[in-house]
Amino acid sequence: QQPVQSPQAVILREGEDAVINCSSSKALYSVHWYRQKHGEAPVFLMILLKGGEQKGHEKISASFNEKKQQSSLYLTASQLSYSGTYFCGILLSSGSARQLTFGSGTQLTVLP
């Protein structure tokens, strides 16, 4: 049930853009995105609910394609502070229990 994230790692120069993908083999109810700095707790970025909406947070935005059971996180004009590991977490549509399951993460490094 673990979502699949891609790429596993990406290296950028400041000001460049990046896309991180998250896909599930099962129908999704919602997708969460978090960023974790080394040795710290993950920090919430945004939630997307089924309905294909897109959300934005400054220069970080995300989309949710319910039909494809995929979500993508877009980082535009990246800053040094964007470095970290990005995780997507999913809640599945089936079942009454809400099990928040995370992908294996995408390590993003922004260089000056």
Added chain:
Amino acid sequence: DGGITQSPKYLFRKEGQNVTLSCEQNLNHDAMYWYRQDPGQGLRLIYYSQIVNDFQKGDIAEGYSVSREKKESFPLTVTSAQKNPTAFYLCASSTMAGEANTEAFFGQGTRLTVV
């Protein structure tokens, strides 16, 4: 200030011993989670609980046990049956908005080392 607190931050355990990791939240959240993180790996779900006195196994529950006697507390016991317990453990909590959980708040983690 509201938040989620894990203790201790670092924990050393001898092989064959059980050890309990504490997780307390004062956010009035219904749902609580325990995750394990190994170096360079993602967050793997150990146990989760949606309400008091109820909890469910996650993907890697073997060798772990939990209790949820109070809404605020969700302690995790790493038993001697867990073959490779050295890892970073994260506790999280969230509330429900309709049918969906809202954002999860994470504690600062406990780094457990077996010596």
